[in-house]
Amino acid sequence: MSGSVDGKPVDDSTLVLGIETSCDETAAACVRGGTDVLSSVVSSQVELHARFGGVVPEIASRAHNELIIPVTARALLESGLDGEDIDAVAATTGPGLIGALLVGVSAAKALALAWDVPFVSVNHLEAHLYAGFLEEPELQFPLVVLLVSGGHTMLVLVEGHGRYRLLGQTLDDAAGEAFDKVARFLGLGYPGGPAIDSIAMSGDPESIRFPRSMIDDGLDFSFSGLKTAVVNHVRTNPTVGTEDVAASFQAAVVDVLVAKARRAARQHGAAALALGGGVAANSLLREQFLGACAEDGLHAFLPSREMCTDNAAMIASAGWYRLQREGPTPLDCGADPNQRLTVLP
Amino acid sequence: MLILGIETATMQVGCAIGGHEGVLASVHSAKGKRHAEQLVPSIEFACEQARVELSEIGLVAVDVGPGLFTGLRVGVATAKALAFALRVPMIGVPSLDLLAFPVRFSNRLIVTAVDARRGELYYACYRQVPGGVQRLTDHQLGSPDDLASELLASGEEVLLVGDGAQRYQEAFEGMAKVELVDTGNSHPSAAALVELAHARALREDFGRPDEIEPLYLRRPDAEINWSTRDGR
Numbered sequence A: 001m002s003g004s005v006d007g008k009p010v011d012d013s014t015l016v017l018g019i020e021t022s023c024d025e026t027a028a029a030c031v032r033g034g035t036d037v038l039s040s041v042v043s044s045q046v047e048l049h050a051r052f053g054g055v056v057p058e059i060a061s062r063a064h065n066e067l068i069i070p071v072t073a074r075a076l077l078e079s080g081l082d083g084e085d086i087d088a089v090a091a092t093t094g095p096g097l098i099g100a101l102l103v104g105v106s107a108a109k110a111l112a113l114a115w116d117v118p119f120v121s122v123n124h125l126e127a128h129l130y131a132g133f134l135e136e137p138e139l140q141f142p143l144v145v146l147l148v149s150g151g152h153t154m155l156v157l158v159e160g161h162g163r164y165r166l167l168g169q170t171l172d173d174a175a176g177e178a179f180d181k182v183a184r185f186l187g188l189g190y191p192g193g194p195a196i197d198s199i200a201m202s203g204d205p206e207s208i209r210f211p212r213s214m215i216d217d218g219l220d221f222s223f224s225g226l227k228t229a230v231v232n233h234v235r236t237n238p239t240v241g242t243e244d245v246a247a248s249f250q251a252a253v254v255d256v257l258v259a260k261a262r263r264a265a266r267q268h269g270a271a272a273l274a275l276g277g278g279v280a281a282n283s284l285l286r287e288q289f290l291g292a293c294a295e296d297g298l299h300a301f302l303p304s305r306e307m308c309t310d311n312a313a314m315i316a317s318a319g320w321y322r323l324q325r326e327g328p329t330p331l332d333c334g335a336d337p338n339q340r341l342t343v344l345p
Numbered sequence B: 001m002l003i004l005g006i007e008t009a010t011m012q013v014g015c016a017i018g019g020h021e022g023v024l025a026s027v028h029s030a031k032g033k034r035h036a037e038q039l040v041p042s043i044e045f046a047c048e049q050a051r052v053e054l055s056e057i058g059l060v061a062v063d064v065g066p067g068l069f070t071g072l073r074v075g076v077a078t079a080k081a082l083a084f085a086l087r088v089p090m091i092g093v094p095s096l097d098l099l100a101f102p103v104r105f106s107n108r109l110i111v112t113a114v115d116a117r118r119g120e121l122y123y124a125c126y127r128q129v130p131g132g133v134q135r136l137t138d139h140q141l142g143s144p145d146d147l148a149s150e151l152l153a154s155g156e157e158v159l160l161v162g163d164g165a166q167r168y169q170e171a172f173e174g175m176a177k178v179e180l181v182d183t184g185n186s187h188p189s190a191a192a193l194v195e196l197a198h199a200r201a202l203r204e205d206f207g208r209p210d211e212i213e214p215l216y217l218r219r220p221d222a223e224i225n226w227s228t229r230d231g232r
């Protein structure tokens, strides 16, 4: 299968520059043929937002505007290519912070215009699903992806390229958001994921039995009750060790995520299970995910931490597939902060 | 040298192309807050009208504000990416200068004011000089009443221009020495941007793309709240 743009086929030689600015990472990457990553540059703004305990949209937008060209220039330099070698420019158009998205979309459209190549709009969530293919192009369908980040928690059945079914999602907080809120409550700082991951290493995950919300019930998630349970437990047991609280909280989140991912794979006859999103960098989740897949005879696909967190290689990859399927996106395209993953009915 | 000018500091999206023969094409649309959608198609249209290929552009000029944060970033990010891809220099020009330039043939004090939202204005004062205007003050942020009392205190004959002046015109009504310029000139002009940039280009007064950022004049709310907390 091979689509074409201006009579030129979209194939293994097609070089896509990807740009990602949906949240607090400014990223650019050059990817050939949808899977061959020639360069991937990510500039994180974590330090700019840390003192506020979360991403501040206006600060993120200003930083993206300063970083977008240096980051893009470095991605080109590291790939050993010139702008004129680029065959298409892909950018995240949503979901994400509107002001942040618009910086990347504006720069990407301008580059496409100046180089006279197609522009491709990419859905950030779809890109996370494609992150797996960058490291394992032979991944088998149907595939269940557990996508867990600060903004999203969802289970997606990937039946083929561009063919998704949303199996379940969070009804309230995203898993990463729960990590941030609990870390803040425990005084562990921001971002919460790595902070809890590291302190939990020295705690007892079985010391406190926090609720596993909806664990036996369908494929949707709920984490707000768990956060409340943590707060209540610490208030009634002020001498409790922070390590134990962190470890027990993390165990409760991971138990639910893994149980639901296994159920989804079983119910839909998936051949493989993949992880994506920032929370996929969590050590306990990675360990339990691999154990569960081994037990259930599922092919486990665990992207590297660099490919789990926001990056532009996944944008370039998803852009390549999209260009092949649907062709270029018109240049009057904007950004949509609430853009949904296009799913099958 | 052909110059592409990009202007997105207010509700308007504008771009123009020109050089030593003057402005060849200029496109403005003010349908409101669709900067990102309209800008690139407007540039394509301006190129067509001017019969210019984008690859012939030798300089990218951009309105750096003050103005709407999101609009400015769309314009500045687009301008920087074009300059980077075309390997040409950039020039940043403030929005308030672009408002003053088209009304420069006046002996009065020219005051330009852009709507800053939240009941405030960005404003500056100008005086006609040979070939253009000279800014007499820094870019300021203040309420319409602040500006009105400054104008009153100056005792000068004033020409007041800009969407901010239009929006808060009741603050300037009844001021005998202040004339409000009508809506035709109330948004920064992309054509003025090209003309001003051309004059600076002749002096090789270029900016590097990494030096060009919007003039925000207002810190992000989170930082303001942070620094006022506990008297920090």
Ligand SMILES: [Zn+2]
Residues within 6 Å of the ligand: A124, A128, A149, A277, A278, A309, A310
């Ligand atoms: Zn993400």
